Amino acid sequence: MMNALLTLTGLMAVVGLALLWLGRRFHSNKDSLIEQINATLPQTQCAQCGYPGCRPYAEAIAGGEADINQCPPGGDAGVQALAQLLNVDPKPLDESHGEHKSPVIALIDEGRCIGCTLCIQACPVDAIFGAARQMHTVIEAECTGCELCLAPCPVDCIDLVDRPDPYRPPRPDYSGANVRTVIPLKVA
């Protein structure tokens, strides 16, 4: 009787300690979760989600405060990716935060720019170059198209233009014609 009791108690203690150790060892790291969510976000830093950047939004998602469908630049594909990462059901993009648009970049009309530096201060990725009372210009390769520079500009000299992307061969469309001319004599 005593032996059985001791054995069981000992066993439970050992298993308990092992589980405790395993739990600590494979502890789900909240920071790494935030990092993973952040890596899924498009890094536009546009704040349309209601948070001041992609990482704060990632923190909010990880903390359960924000939904996964608040990122317009990511679009439905971004929501899908987040749903897959977090193992939850995907949902349509919440359009109240903005529509998913084709990628754009900001372009400063350099003739109208008065050099007030307000856009430089607003740019979340330091993609605008210039100094006080000097002409400003957008570094094309670094602009994320977040639109945050539009509002502060007092002379409204910033336009959004389509981002110059390499040519995208379309998905083959079977309704059109196809070239099949040479007839092989035989397969080698």
Next chain:
Amino acid sequence: MSTTPVGETLHAFPGGLELRHNKQVACQQPPRPLPLLETYYVPITDRQGRRLQVMVDQGQIVKRGQALTEARNDFDIVSHAPTSGRIGPIVGRDAVWPPGSQTDCLELQTDGLDESIEATPLSDWLHQDRDSLIDALRDHGLAGLGGAVFPSAAKLRGDWDSIHTLILNGAECEPWIACDEMLMRSRAGDVVRGGVVLARASGARDLVIAIEDQMGEVGQRLAQAIESCDIDFPMRLIRVNTIYPEGGERQLIQALTGQEVPFDGLPQDLGVLCHNVATAVAALEAVEGGRALTERVVTVTGPGISRPQNVIARLGTPLSELLAAAGGLKAKAGRLILGGPMSGTALPSDQMPVTKGTNCLLVLTEAEVQRSQPVMPCINCGECVRVCPASLLPQQLFKLIEGQRLEAAAKLNLYDCIECGCCAQVCPSHIPLVDWYRHGKAERRLEQLDQRRAALAKRRHEAREARLEQQRVEREARREQRRQKLAQAGQAKDEIKAAIERAKQKKRGDQ
């Protein structure tokens, strides 16, 4: 490194197709130079579409062979004036790729005199060192004339002591293209001598001229030319099997050496270098004749053209002029293709200029372009696997790309696909496989571009956050300092008072 000489025993590359050749229709007469035009359009962008440094001003009078653009390095290809005349404005002309885009061209208004600048031949080129040969080739605008327009200087330069054989690629395997065949027929001697120029420039000790075994007359002419060549340099003529895509660089090397060029490597890794025969002729012109590359042979052919033929076209000639010279389009003409039927590009217009890569203009009829049967689902028959010269799994790649699993497709070596079109040709379900691969390759490149952009934005945003934080901390510190100073204002007053007291006492003591 192989010990047997290249091409002594012939090997096979996997897959490939035997195609019915239609070269003869364009080979009835020797290549004919086109009459001088009033205007030429010389492209001034590099292979990535970036503008090259233009060396001439609008209104300037130039002569044939005068450099119009500058080479900053071996990868820039110098463009030369195709004839004498006045430089016009920079205009946009339709580009071959991507469809619907334009490329910047320098307009040249001909004066009709066709004067050339003084030729600058390299004296005693046979004994010049490699670098001066390569410099001469670069300055005369040499680029791969097989169609890829890779800058020859970049291909030849480098510390490639291990290169033992230069292969001249005369295996023109596309069924309709005949420009190299006509060139080898009409200028066999120059092909051989030009091959020696390239061999010397690459440091190779052996020259192999590879042609297809069905090019009857070409073989005889080249054999004679090798026989009668006055240069003492080991050279051989090798006839390889006529099988598409034998003329692909990697396929030809595999057929000649039995070794596969590593997927992430270059032919140089196998000790060989491959150049097109037309490039060899241009190299001879550059080194011995001192003339820049300003014209090339172009095949204008196909069932949709009235008089198929080979023409010698100045670079910058609008393609419409080539079509006109070949008797114009027939009424049933349906599609204009640059290159061959297997791997060519359909053109949206005939307004683009002839470039160094324009090897063939193929006009197909409406009937040939029409699809005879609908596209059906893949039935996994494996025909495409059997014909793939790159040993890929075309049906798997297709399914992965169709399902947007681009990462997985890339793991199955999607980027090793040479887009030869064999798989699409034999597909019993008529799936346009090459279109899928082009789509998949571009999509994945864009995906990666997006990832790089996101990483850059993240890094810059984090750097900005850190900077703002640091500024905030510094501002805090300064404010704190001021606050302390203010708090110590009373103490400072006392100190001043004490100092004045001390001074007064001192004065009193003195008195």
